[in-house]
Amino acid sequence: MATVKKPVKPKAQTPKPKESNDTAKLVVLMQGNEAVARGALDAGINFFAGYPITPSTEIAEILSVELPLRNGVFIQMEDEIASICAITGASLAGAKSLTATSGPGFSLMQEGIGYAKLTETPCVVVNVMRNGPSTGMPTSPGQGDIMQSRWGSHGDSPAIVLYPNSVKESYELTIRAVNLSEKYRTCVILLMDEVIGHMREAVSLPDISKVRVISRIKPTVPPHWYKHYDENQKYMSPIASFGEGYRYNVTGLTHDALGFPTNKSAEANVMMERLRKKISYNIRDLVQIESYQMEDAKIAVFAAGITSRAAKSAVAAARAEGIKVGLLRPLTIWPFPDDAAKMMLRNVDTVIVPELNQGQLEHEIQRLKEQKTSTLIPIQKADGTLITPNDILRVIREVH
């Protein structure tokens, strides 16, 4: 990996600056995709299966070097469908697993993502988005997979989707994605922008011993008492791994608490409610937002990922001109931050929603907008170029 390492804050009494494993933070110049790979390793990922696709390929390349050093598994599969299946199988055998892809591969994975969610198998899918639909413009940026990451798989399957806007945050949210997948027993999706995946920024990495790593709960009951979907465990029941003496069944069919197929509507209802509630009853744990200059704002910009950085620059520039404008940014895009967005809509006169698609975040803001409250102004681009700070600043000035 092309990294520049330098120690910061050497201790006063240390004669020479040195890289210390225990105290000093490392400041490293790295790419967003590199940060994802590093975050995955620091979160305990020990299984990667994937298929090459720009702009995500660096994640596979780095892990193909790093995982064998740690006795983890890297396997290049025959396609993206096989990749999501392999990481799900590995997770059931006890691995912490991850795959990385981009739009076309993400589309192919949708059935497998639904399977991982229905079977409540922890795993992480990184989607470094590119302009689409179809093959699109490889590989210009686009934010067209916001809705697919929530609704891409058939049937009702609530989603956890995280969305960083910097290289550092790519590292942090990768760790969070792995942790949430283990905690909530589901397939968590990390949405990345092409620009962030390929951009290099200085990142101060935390001391690895201070990284909080969550692992799935293991059962303590004897095998004949084990229920793979124990309804009494607050939707986050223990998971035995295959090969540990708990010979249970996993199926993509609607199943009962033991994991056996069922056609009884009462049992189907228990399963479906469990999938729903484990997300909707834990919104406070799942939703993360950044609020910037929103306290007295009359105009708000609602943006995510790379577009939020242009928005932040625009907000700062507008503030310098005395315009009362703020930024609200979701780090968790699904479940959608309904409460924060509603509060924003109530408190400001105008909400500007810039995004690199034809209106996916706008759709959600529209859904939450009550009559007679604020005005919604979309700024949309799906031509493979970015929305610039000036594009947003111009609209802020017009509104003001």
Place this chain on the structure above:
Amino acid sequence: MATISQKVIHEYLRHDKKFPHVWCAGCSNGIVLGAIIRAFADMQINRDDYIMVSGIGCSSRMPVYVDLNTLHTLHGRAIAYATGVKMHKPKMKVIVITGDGDCTAIGGNHLIHAARRNIDITVILVNNNIYGMTGGQCSPTTPNGAFATTASYGNIEPDFNICDLAMGAGASYVARTTAFHTQETQNMVKEAINHPGFSIIEVVSACPVIYGRLNKKGGAPEMMKNFRDNSVPLAAVDKLPPEKVEGKIIRGVLRKEIRAEFTDAYAQLCVKAQSMGGGNE
């Protein structure tokens, strides 16, 4: 035909809530399952170390009845899930139960690549020449000229020879038998499980309710008699005149060779990577 003792049933099938099974009267799936659990009994397997993985289809409903670790996955994808399990836990014995549509149509890509890697997975492919679960559509092994609900005028496509396909892709153990030859199936299952590499057994089987009816093959007994009378052991092929082999099902172990196995190769790669201290940078 061999019988299955209550002891074997008690030991290797699940007792609660799973029966009656989903298969039609006369279906070969139960016969194949019987051969598999008798093989388990012969081998005295440790059930905790075994996992049975399947896709979607009639035969893919088999694992849920068996008292092992069982994983019923997506249509066509059993081998891909099995690859994940095997790579993470190479010591586990991984058996894939699949059908002709599941494994050679929608799942064909995973079959050929698992065979190419020579990963130590045993695939038991129950070939009934039709999509049974969806009601009798044409599959890649429906013979040319045969009838299916999507081939009402007769199938115009040539059919796959599954064993040739697997051998062409690099499988290191390839065998074919029929549902009539239960003892042979049982022996092949044992041999395939013990084989260190990718193994596949094609069990030519009967779907009397759909395939048999659409193609006037008679009921289950007639189809079984057909397997008995129209199959030839591999050892006899060279001794018979060509006209007596033409159109017959060739039974036997078509390939058995030892080649580098994938999880072993991966373990060696880890040792190499660690001795190099990381990458080629």
